[in-house]
Amino acid sequence: MSKPLSNFSMKHLLSSLIIIFCITHAKGQKRDYIWLFGDSSNPINTDWGGTVIDFNNEPPKLSYLYNEMNFLEVNASICNFEGELQCYTNGQYIANYNHQPIQNGIGLNPGVFGSDLGDNGYILDQGAIIIPHPDGSNKYYIFHENREYSTIELGGHSSKLYYSLVDMDFNNGLGKVIKKNQVILSDTLGLGKLTAVRHGNGRDWWMVVHEMASRNYYRLLIAQEGIQNIGKFSTSFAIPDEGVGQSVFSPDGSVFARMNTVSLEEGQFVDVYQFDRCTGELSGQIQINYDEDAYSAGIAISPNSRFLYVTSFTKVYQFDLWSNNIPASKVTVATYDGFYDSGSSTTFYMAQLAPDGKIYINVPGGVRFLHVIHNPNLPFPYCNMEQHGIQLPTFNNFSLPNFPNYRLGPLDGSACDTLGLNNHPVAKFRYDQDTLNYRNISFTDLSYYEPTQWSWDFGDGTISSEVNPVHEFTTDGAYEVCLTVSNQYSSNTYCRTLQLGTSASGEVLPSVNLTVFPNPAREATNVILSDYLPQHAMLYLHTATGQLAHQQRIGYGWNVVELENVAPGLYFYEVRDAGKVLKTGKLVKVE
Numbered sequence: 001m002s003k004p005l006s007n008f009s010m011k012h013l014l015s016s017l018i019i020i021f022c023i024t025h026a027k028g029q030k031r032d033y034i035w036l037f038g039d040s041s042n043p044i045n046t047d048w049g050g051t052v053i054d055f056n057n058e059p060p061k062l063s064y065l066y067n068e069m070n071f072l073e074v075n076a077s078i079c080n081f082e083g084e085l086q087c088y089t090n091g092q093y094i095a096n097y098n099h100q101p102i103q104n105g106i107g108l109n110p111g112v113f114g115s116d117l118g119d120n121g122y123i124l125d126q127g128a129i130i131i132p133h134p135d136g137s138n139k140y141y142i143f144h145e146n147r148e149y150s151t152i153e154l155g156g157h158s159s160k161l162y163y164s165l166v167d168m169d170f171n172n173g174l175g176k177v178i179k180k181n182q183v184i185l186s187d188t189l190g191l192g193k194l195t196a197v198r199h200g201n202g203r204d205w206w207m208v209v210h211e212m213a214s215r216n217y218y219r220l221l222i223a224q225e226g227i228q229n230i231g232k233f234s235t236s237f238a239i240p241d242e243g244v245g246q247s248v249f250s251p252d253g254s255v256f257a258r259m260n261t262v263s264l265e266e267g268q269f270v271d272v273y274q275f276d277r278c279t280g281e282l283s284g285q286i287q288i289n290y291d292e293d294a295y296s297a298g299i300a301i302s303p304n305s306r307f308l309y310v311t312s313f314t315k316v317y318q319f320d321l322w323s324n325n326i327p328a329s330k331v332t333v334a335t336y337d338g339f340y341d342s343g344s345s346t347t348f349y350m351a352q353l354a355p356d357g358k359i360y361i362n363v364p365g366g367v368r369f370l371h372v373i374h375n376p377n378l379p380f381p382y383c384n385m386e387q388h389g390i391q392l393p394t395f396n397n398f399s400l401p402n403f404p405n406y407r408l409g410p411l412d413g414s415a416c417d418t419l420g421l422n423n424h425p426v427a428k429f430r431y432d433q434d435t436l437n438y439r440n441i442s443f444t445d446l447s448y449y450e451p452t453q454w455s456w457d458f459g460d461g462t463i464s465s466e467v468n469p470v471h472e473f474t475t476d477g478a479y480e481v482c483l484t485v486s487n488q489y490s491s492n493t494y495c496r497t498l499q500l501g502t503s504a505s506g507e508v509l510p511s512v513n514l515t516v517f518p519n520p521a522r523e524a525t526n527v528i529l530s531d532y533l534p535q536h537a538m539l540y541l542h543t544a545t546g547q548l549a550h551q552q553r554i555g556y557g558w559n560v561v562e563l564e565n566v567a568p569g570l571y572f573y574e575v576r577d578a579g580k581v582l583k584t585g586k587l588v589k590v591e
Contacts, residue, residue: 029081029355029406029407029426029428029448030055030056030079030080030081030082030083030355031078031079031080031081031132031403031406032055032078032079032354032355032401032403032406033054033055033056033079033083033355034052034053034054034055034056034077034079034083034084034085035052035053035054035055035077035354035401036050036051036052036065036067036069036071036075036077036088036401037050037051037052037053037071037075037392037394037396037399037400037401038050038051038065038067038070038071038392038394038395038396038397038399039069039070039071039072039120039121039395039396039397039399040070041065041066041067041068043066046064046393046394047368047394047395047522048394048395049064049065049066049067049393049394050064050065050066050067050069050099050394051063051064051065051392051393051394051396052064052065055083055354055355055356056083057530058356058430058496058530059356059528059530059556059557059558060354060356061528062390062392062393062517062526062528063393063517064393064394064518065099067099068095068099068100068101069088069090069093069095069099069121070090070119070120070121070397071090071121071396071397071398071399072090072117072120072121072122072123072397072398072399073091073121073122073123073124073125073126073127073192073350073398073399074089074090074091074092074121074122074123074124074127074128074144074192075088075090075121075128075399075400075401075402076088076089076128076129076130076142076144076401076402076403077089077130077401078130078132078140080138084097085097086140086166086168086175087102087130087140087142087166087168087175088130089105089108089128089130089142089144090121090122091108091109091114091121091122091124091127091128091144092107092108092109092114092117092119092121092122093105093106093107093108094108094142094164094166094177096168096174096175097174098174100174102166102174102175102176102177103170103171103174103175103176103177104176104177104178104180105164105166105177105180107180107181108122108142108144108162108164108180108181109122109144109145109146109147109162109181110146110181111146111147111148113146113147113148113156114146114147121397121399122147123147123398124145124147124158124191124192125191125192125193125244125245125246125350126192126193126194126195126246126247126350126402127144127145127147127192127194128142128143128144128145128194128402129142129143129194129195129196129402129403129404130142130143131143131196131205131222131404132406133165134203134204134205134222134223134224135224137167137169138167138168138169139165139166139167139168139178140165140166140168141163141164141165141222141227142163142164142165142166143161143162143163143184143194143196143207144161144162144163144164144194145158145160145161145162145189145191145192145194146158146159146160146162147191156191157188157189157190157191157212158188158189158190158191158192158212159186159187159188159189160183160185160186160189161183161184161185161189161194161209162181162182162183162184163179163182163184163227164177164179164180164181164182165177165178165179165180165182166178184220184227184229185209185218185229187211187218188211188212189209189210189211189212190209190210190211190212190239190260191212191243193210193245193246193247193258193260194207194209194247194402195207195246195247195248195249195402195404196222196249196404197249197253197256197275197277197404197405197408198253198277198404198405198408198409199221199223199277199278199280199416200253200277200278200410200411200414200415200416200417201410201411201416201417201418201419201421202409202410202411202417202419202421202423203224203410203419203421204221204222204223204224205221205222205404206219206220206221206222206277206280207219207220207222208220208256208280208282210239210258211232213238213239213240214238214239215234215235215236215237215238215239216232216233216234216235217232217233217234217235217282218230218231218232219231219232219233219280219281221280230280233281233282235271235273235282235285236285237285237287239258239260239269239271239287240260240262240266240269243260243261243262243297244260244261244295244296244297244349245258245259245260245261245268245297245298245299246258246259246297246298246299246300246350246351247259247299248299248300248301249275249301249404249405250301250305250321251301251302251303251304251305251353251405251407251408252305252408253275253277253405253408253411254274254275254277254305255272255273255274255275255301255305255308255321256272256273256274256275256282257270257271257272257273257299257301257308258270258271258299259271259297259298259299259310260297261294261295261296261297266291267289267290267291267292268289268290268291268292268294268297268312269287269288269289270287270288270289270299270308270310270319271285271286271287271288272285272286272287272288272308272321272326273285273286277411277414277416278411278414278415278416286326286327288319288326288327288330290312292312292313292315293313294312294313294314294315295313295364296311296313296347296348296349296350296364297310297311297312297313297349298310298311298348298349298350298351298361298362298400299311299351300351300352300353300359300361300376301321301353302353302359302376302377303353303357303376303377303446304377305321306320306321306322306377307319307320307321307376307377307379307383308320308321308326309333309351309359309373309376311348311349311350311351311361312348313336313347313348313364314335314336314347314348315332315334315335315336315348316332316333316334316348316361316371316373316385317330317331317332317333318330318331318332318333318379318380318383319331320379331379331380332380333373333380333383333385334348334371334385334387336348336387337387339369339387339388341367341368341369341388341523342366342367342368342395342522342523344363344365344366344367345363345365346363346367346369346371346387346388347363347364347365348361348363348364348371349361349362349363349364349398349400350362350400351400352400352401352402352403353376353405355446356430356446357376357377357430357444357446358372358373358374358375358376359372359373359376360372360373360390360400361373361400362396362398362399362400363396363398364398365397365398366395366396366397367395367396368391368392368393368394368395368396368522368523368524369388369389369390369391369392369524370388370389370390370392370396371385371386371387371388371389372385372386372389372390373385373386374386374389374432375444377444377468388524388560389558389560390526390558390560391518391521391523391524391525391526391560393517393518407426407448407449408448409421409422409423409448409449409450410422410423412450422489423449423450423487423489424449424487424489424490424492425447425448425449425450425451425485425486425487425489425490425491425492426447426448426449426485426492426494427447427451427483427484427485427492427493427494428445428446428447428448428483428494429443429444429445429446429447429483429494429496430443430444430446431443431444431481431496431498432444432556432557433533433534433555433556435553435555437472438500438501438533438534438535438536439472439473439474439476439500439501440470440471440472441470441471441472441473441498441500441533442468442469442470443456443468443469443470443471443481443483444468445467445468445483445485447483447485447492447494450487451485451486451487452486452487452488453465453485453486453487454466454467454483454484454485455483455484455485455486456469456471456481456482456483457481457482457484458471458473458479458481459479459480459481459482459498460473460474460479473500476500476501476502476503476535477500477501477503478497478498478499478500478503479497479498479500480495480496480497480498481495481496481497481498482494482495483495497531498533499512499531499532499533500533501533501534501535501577501578502535502577502578502580512529512531512532512582512583513529513530513531513532514527514528514529514530514532514575514582514583515527515528515530516528516573516585516587519586519587519588520587520588520589520590521563521587521588521589521590522563522589522590522591523562523563523564524560524561524562524563524564525560525561525563525587526558526559526560526561527539527554527559527561527575528557528558528559529554529555529556529557529559529575529582530556530557532556532582533556534554534555534556534577534578534582535577535578536553536577536578537553537554537555537575537576537577537582538551538552538553538554538575538576538577539551539552539553539554539559539561539573539574539575540573540574540575540576541566541571541572541573541587542571542572542573542574543569543571543572544569544570544571544572549566549567549571550563550565550566554575563589566589567589568589568590568591569588569589570586570587570588571586571587571588571589572584572585572586572587573585573586573587
């Protein structure tokens, strides 16, 4: 007979479990590092197929993926602690990291609507989201809503919120769905708009789900013990339903916002609330109503939780959540510029905050471009909204991944801070280059878990305590830049080597990583320059007979090269900086 644990042993065991959870909690920052797009993979015509954006690379890496899964609006995925893809769904089935249907993963959201869609992917904005099980195991909750409508036209409502549970420890790590289509709510629910936020204890999760055309929300707690329906609660006034749009929590979890287009006659509604991470309750409702012909809409909040971005088909707006009058703070960030891709307009749809601190916006139609807000923490015009700023290698039909903020820790000192978890800060940053002065570098802090102090070492004998400093280097060369972030619990350091211009001898530094992708290309391609900050790099595109067909300045990171005025054919490209050749190669322009 086993001996019962002593009080000392129990305390030691509990302390050990807390330490283990803290370690995995601190590592769990890369759950959203793999983004998947696309549909209709075709081995002959690679304009159709899958696209991967991998945020494990800096700048993020673009690649083509031959993928069986077709995405429409529903798009949810999750990685492990190290940023390695685990599983994903299009609302019709679940696939593993080998891009094959996971065991028992076929047949999500049973009903006529899904059957009518064939294998195209489910149509429902934010119709699924994936949350790691709070017990710290290799299990993942997939929350997904159905659509009660017998055709693929817009309209209808949701009648059920389901969960399916994936355990990735089965089948030698390929996973298995151990529970599927388990009903959590059965009611007349708003269409999709599923999102989640970390509970104030730093381990569990909250979801709030709207009852259609009412004042009511359901409050769901995802805890170690399972999913708890806390019941309905009412807000100040009703939310009209129900069109396209999104819901989002601010990165710090203090604000919940929900955007939906009701009809062209009734307009668009953005509801903004304060959110209590301890109780899961909403308060202080502010409703913003504006009348536009918006066929698509989305919403996102800046990393510093200050600026709310709302897309409205041909417009992108910025609202200041720190303003005493949020509706009056509305500023137009962008107006659709008329750009087309293969006959389709590149207007604005859903938005998603990414691990690199930028907000990406997709298009309501089959195109190969995403829009980018490069500095969403800053007020307009410094937020730097770039239309069609990234070309994907394949067409993307309406799809954008749906992620919560996995990098939110406990609400230290609150009534629900009961697990002994603390915010041990993790340092991270990105950098951008001034186009006018190539030695002038702006640094964007991407650290998380509540740092209170920042210490920068630029590798040239100078330091800074600013959160987001701008630093001018005096000479070219290689510099190891380190950021140390601290708070009352601990500190953490992150370093990156900047290759700035030529070396002291005038030679181009050796680690120049330059990619031209996609290739072959149609209307445009990307030139991606990594690990090197050029002085004044130029791309030259020549015909086979040596005639100059196109030239363009190239900076660090992603550069879109538009080829509308370049005739189809074979071209030779050369990228030069400071009189030195960085890379040469061939580029094929096709019809």
